[in-house]
Amino acid sequence: MLELYYLEEADSICSNRALMTLAEKGIDNWVPRNLVLLNRDQFKPEYLKLNPKAQVPTLVHDGRVIRESSIICDYIDDLTPNAALKPTDPVDRAHLREWIKDSDESGYQATASLNFVTKFRLEIPLEQMEERWRKVPDIDRLHRQKSCVYEGLDSPYVLRAIGAWERTFRKMEETLSDGRPWIMGDQFSLVETTNAPFIKVLEMLRLLHLWLDGRPNVQRWWESIAVRPSYKALEEYPGQSEDNEAPHAKAGAVVANKIEELLEYYRETIPQP
Numbered sequence: 001m002l003e004l005y006y007l008e009e010a011d012s013i014c015s016n017r018a019l020m021t022l023a024e025k026g027i028d029n030w031v032p033r034n035l036v037l038l039n040r041d042q043f044k045p046e047y048l049k050l051n052p053k054a055q056v057p058t059l060v061h062d063g064r065v066i067r068e069s070s071i072i073c074d075y076i077d078d079l080t081p082n083a084a085l086k087p088t089d090p091v092d093r094a095h096l097r098e099w100i101k102d103s104d105e106s107g108y109q110a111t112a113s114l115n116f117v118t119k120f121r122l123e124i125p126l127e128q129m130e131e132r133w134r135k136v137p138d139i140d141r142l143h144r145q146k147s148c149v150y151e152g153l154d155s156p157y158v159l160r161a162i163g164a165w166e167r168t169f170r171k172m173e174e175t176l177s178d179g180r181p182w183i184m185g186d187q188f189s190l191v192e193t194t195n196a197p198f199i200k201v202l203e204m205l206r207l208l209h210l211w212l213d214g215r216p217n218v219q220r221w222w223e224s225i226a227v228r229p230s231y232k233a234l235e236e237y238p239g240q241s242e243d244n245e246a247p248h249a250k251a252g253a254v255v256a257n258k259i260e261e262l263l264e265y266y267r268e269t270i271p272q273p
């Protein structure tokens with residue numbers, strides 16, 4: 001039995017990595033174990049036994065536990081040879097892993113910071129946030145979340161997030177400039193299923209164009225991802241990304257000018273390789 005503990009929310013970026021990978025593999029015989037963050041399900045003792053970091057997703061396969069979203073995606077890919085999401089050539093595999101490592105290390109932090117400084121900051125009352133922080137078992141996560149909420153757009157995590165996406169999209173534009181459809185070439189891969197749920201948050205915040213303007217190859221790549229059923233299924237309701245009244249769209253509109261200024265500042269001050 002394959003059980004997935006996850007959050008059913010459009011901005012549960014790590015849950016969505018697993019959901020998109022399952023959909024691409026055509027695996028549908030998994031058992032949903034849905035957690036609700038606002039009920040603090042992730043801090044319940046029975047869940048902490050599965051995931052001591054109090055995070056989703058967690059995959060349990062025949063009673064054996066697999067944690068960390070990118071490792072879960074890799075594991076899901078190995079469950080069936082259909083629609084392989086990893087190349088066979090060892091050097092290509094090493095390159096795929098470099099992309100995923102980068103996504104884990106900087107894409108994740110960047111997206112989480114931008115989500116916190118926009119939607120969460122506007123939507124979740126401070127007392128509720130502070131109550132939640134008393135339970136967070138990870139000092140890095142705690143500092144990042146507090147800084148984004150207390151300091152807002154002046155948080156150093158925000159400039160770091162903007163820079164992380166600038167660096168990633170620059171590298172993507174270079175890679176895709178030979179006309180290849182996907183980052184790994186002709187093969188749609190884990191690079192797409194691990195990055196798309198993060199980029200989706202930028203899209204929902206209506207900020208994505210700040211990085212994609214002037215990057216036609218990344219735009220083409222993103223348009224090809226956005227029409228895939230595996231991506232569309234991540235929406236909480238049909239048309240969510242197009243809805244100007246959706247919480248992300250409203251929260252993004254408040255910060256768009258300042259984020260654009262910070263991106264300009266980053267481009268002017270940090271040397272481009």
Ligand SMILES: N[C@@H](CCC(=O)N[C@@H](CS)C(=O)NCC(=O)O)C(=O)O
Binds near residue numbers: 056
């Ligand atoms: N490195 C972990 C990060 C997982 C993570 O941050 N999950 C978020 C949801 S996207 C979470 O569980 N947050 C719980 C909380 O904020 O209390 C992974 O990739 O699985």
